[in-house]
Amino acid sequence: MKNDNSTHGGSSGTLWKKKDLLLLAAALIAACLLFFLYRFLSAAPAAYGEVSVNGEVVAELDLNQDTSLTVSGWNGGSNTIVVQNGAISVTEATCPDHVCIHTGEISRTGETIVCLPNRLIITIIQDGG
Secondary structure: OOOOHHHHOHHHHHHHHHHHHHHHHHHHHHHHHHHHHHHHHOOOEEEEEEEEEOOEEEEEEEOOOOEEEEEEOHHHOEEEEEEEOOEEEEEEEOOOOOHHHHOOOEOEOOOEEEEOOOOEEEEEEEOOO
8 A cells, every 4th residue: 555645644734834834923923022022111211321431430421411521531532422302322432433423322221332442331320220
């Protein structure tokens, strides 16, 4: 006798593949939803930006007060920091690559702007934390 799986088992193989794809799609959708829920709902509003140069805190900037500040960095470099509309950014820098400027605005707890040549780090800190 010949075992003819092509007529009896062929369609069920396709059915399992469809079920596998649906399960994979459902898992990806669930992972994306969990990521966005964590990212946008659990992050508390930030209170201030901690500015440090070469590991030492040189300023704490309230994100609710618009201001501008130029910070002297390591080895004579400088960065201009702007707080506006609840966000903080670096608008001018003497570093060669300007990664700190291209980072853009940050406003959520834990976000950072880093300028390696000037050894500047700006970290958003939650109120009371």
